[in-house]
Amino acid sequence: MNILKSFVHDDFQVVINMIEHQKVLLAELRGIVLPILPTDNGQTKLALQLLGDILNCSDKAISMLELGGNTDKLANLARGKRKGDKHIMENHNLEETKQSGIKRRKNTQDTCSIVTQEPYNDGHQWRKYGHKWISRAKHYRSYYRCANSKVQGCLATKRVQQMEDSGNGTLKLFNVNYYGQHICKGDGIANPYVVDTQHEHQNVAPINRTQCNSPTFAYDSNGVQDERFENLFVMPNMSVSEYLTDLEMERAFEVTMNSPSDSEHWMFDNLIRCDQSPLCIWGW
């Protein structure tokens, strides 16, 4: 007999909420620990991996609870496959499997992707030039290029794609892919303010995971964060996604990217910068 069957819907929801809270606490802990950990250190990497594993376990637990004790689905999930729900696994592995799917990318060099729970400001001003429904991802994908692309010929572009949510609809993940380096100077920076994450991290939830195309930093399915993004923070405390619909979240992304007035609400990476701009997300 499945013990889960004795749970009613509300019981599951309580547990889900607890796990969600646990994730938030873990994120806060991560924000506290990361700045004091030495970089280029094996133990630091191990710690990051463990944190990622814990988050991953939480996500899986939530997914299982979302299935509400359906033993068949649960068994399939445990085996890593779900009948009639193939797209969910495909979405989950979208970034890994897309290598063969991506076509006609002009500058596939200097790519970098960031997965964030919230819209975040990367410090650059972007102009949207496309918006397309991606069938495999079951969400729209937005295409942006640097606002200085015309004036300064900056070729930097980015792609914002909502990923599958955590299952209970309250956690929306966005995968932000960057292509090409910024060659623009100054004007493209949407926000001149930089919050010192070394001192402001107490109340923020750090980003979960990142990915870069460097061969030495292959994507880790366990969510191990690239050390170059250790201090990339997202919106503090509360989750915007708790209040917004998909479209509103999309809009929030756009507004955030272009609204300097929101500066005090967002934190930026203070490590990942390039020569051209103090806020350039590139650093290599």
Added chain:
DNA sequence: CCTATTTGACCCGG
């Protein structure tokens, strides 16, 4: 009126 965004069409690689 100018600028930014939206959106359908087109292009291209697999």
Added chain:
DNA sequence: CCGGGTCAAATAGG
């Protein structure tokens, strides 16, 4: 042929 990336005309908003 299909899916994904980009273009550019139409539209919205200041």
